[in-house]
Amino acid sequence: MLAKPAAHGWTDRDLNQMLRDHTLAGNGKWIATSPQRPILLLAGILNQHGELDNRPAALDDAREEEARQQRIAVRACHRCDAHGWQLPYSDAAVRCTH
Numbered sequence: 812m813l814a815k816p817a818a819h820g821w822t823d824r825d826l827n828q829m830l831r832d833h834t835l836a837g838n839g840k841w842i843a844t845s846p847q848r849p850i851l852l853l854a855g856i857l858n859q860h861g862e863l864d865n866r867p868a869a870l871d872d873a874r875e876e877e878a879r880q881q882r883i884a885v886r887a888c889h890r891c892d893a894h895g896w897q898l899p900y901s902d903a904a905v906r907c908t909h
């Protein structure tokens with residue numbers, strides 16, 4: 812059941828986000844705390860989600876990757892501090908362009 816989502820790059824993070832999205836307030840849906848057939852429940856929610864190329868956690872992954880790249884760039888740069896502010900400090904705060 813998870814082979815197709817996995818083939819589209821889904822991870823546990825996507826499944827968890829899909830379940831959160833499914834039960835968001837205002838969505839009107841709920842999930843039993845101990846479903847009798849959890850695999851079928853998950854399959855049904857996956858079917859409702861539809862497009863597997865639309866990974867639920869894609870935005871979180873992108874945000875995390877952006878932060879990781881920012882940390883790498885700051886670490887490699889000798890013109891700014893650990894927060895990306897250009898050195899030496901001046902009266903006006905200037906972001907480093909790395």
Ligand SMILES: [Zn+2]
Nearest residue numbers: 888891907909
């Ligand atoms: Zn820099």
